Amino acid sequence: MMPAMKTFPRFLLLTACAAVAFATVTSAVAADKIRVLLVTGGHAFERPQFFKIFEDNTEITFKSVEHPNPKEGPKPDPMHPLLKPDAAKDYDVIVLYDMWQPITDEAQGDLVNLLKAGKGLVALHHCLASYQAWDEYAKIIGGKYWLKDRGEGSAKKPHSTYKHGMRFTVHIADPKHPVTKGMKDFEIFDETYGGFEVKPGVKALLTTDEPTSGKTIGWAKTYGKSRVVYIELGHDHLAYENPNYQRLIAQAIKWTAGK
Numbered sequence: 001m002m003p004a005m006k007t008f009p010r011f012l013l014l015t016a017c018a019a020v021a022f023a024t025v026t027s028a029v030a031a032d033k034i035r036v037l038l039v040t041g042g043h044a045f046e047r048p049q050f051f052k053i054f055e056d057n058t059e060i061t062f063k064s065v066e067h068p069n070p071k072e073g074p075k076p077d078p079m080h081p082l083l084k085p086d087a088a089k090d091y092d093v094i095v096l097y098d099m100w101q102p103i104t105d106e107a108q109g110d111l112v113n114l115l116k117a118g119k120g121l122v123a124l125h126h127c128l129a130s131y132q133a134w135d136e137y138a139k140i141i142g143g144k145y146w147l148k149d150r151g152e153g154s155a156k157k158p159h160s161t162y163k164h165g166m167r168f169t170v171h172i173a174d175p176k177h178p179v180t181k182g183m184k185d186f187e188i189f190d191e192t193y194g195g196f197e198v199k200p201g202v203k204a205l206l207t208t209d210e211p212t213s214g215k216t217i218g219w220a221k222t223y224g225k226s227r228v229v230y231i232e233l234g235h236d237h238l239a240y241e242n243p244n245y246q247r248l249i250a251q252a253i254k255w256t257a258g259k
């Protein structure tokens with residue numbers, strides 16, 4: 001009985017050591033990855049094809065959160081608790097692919113504080129039209145898609161416009177910037193936005209001469225200590241499956257994460 005009893009604890013000990021070693025290795029691998037909070041909701045999109053961009057990115061892990069479906073009645077927004085400082089320790093970069101209006105004063109304050117402290121932000125496509133009534137949001141992402149006309153009389157400015165199914169050339173305005181590094185001008189089949197606002201002081205990364213589009217369609221900026229990138233592209237799978245689009249998102253995530 002004695003030898004067997006001696007062997008048994010040793011076996012357990014070895015198993016425990018192996019488990020600890022394995023856990024250390026996996027957490028080291030996970031620690032290398034950029035942790036993304038991916039926000040969707042308020043606008044339809046081709047879900048599997050969109051999420052594939054993030055699933056295929058070996059440099060990141062991501063958690064996805066969606067605003068509540070308004071058809072199901074008023075519900076708390078699951079994004080808002082994730083903007084609290086404690087919850088925000090679990091991710092490095094927020095990627096916005098939502099188009100959403102309701103936001104509490106508290107959630108606004110939490111988001112502003114996170115960004116001022118340096119959380120990265122990548123803003124994609126229709127999120128340019130989010131939070132129309134919250135002026136600070138346009139300052140955060142560096143632009144605004146106007147859903148309604150604004151101003152009065154001769155100062156009246158029309159709402160922004162969109163056009164689906166356009167084939168156009170995207171010009172890399174700054175091939176030295178980390179977000180566009182190594183990239184060349186490319187063609188894409190995507191939706192264009194026209195008549196949207198781009199805030200002064202942003203660093204233009206992508207431009208186009210397509211007449212239905214605003215000229216600057218991608219930019220980088222800072223907000224507090226946060227690095228922010230906006231990319232207009234990304235209506236559906238024709239953009240999602242374009243390797244240049246995937247590369248832009250990957251490089252934007254990396255840069256905004258401070259890597």
Ligand SMILES: [Zn+2]
Nearest residue numbers: 126191234235
């Ligand atoms: Zn779209």
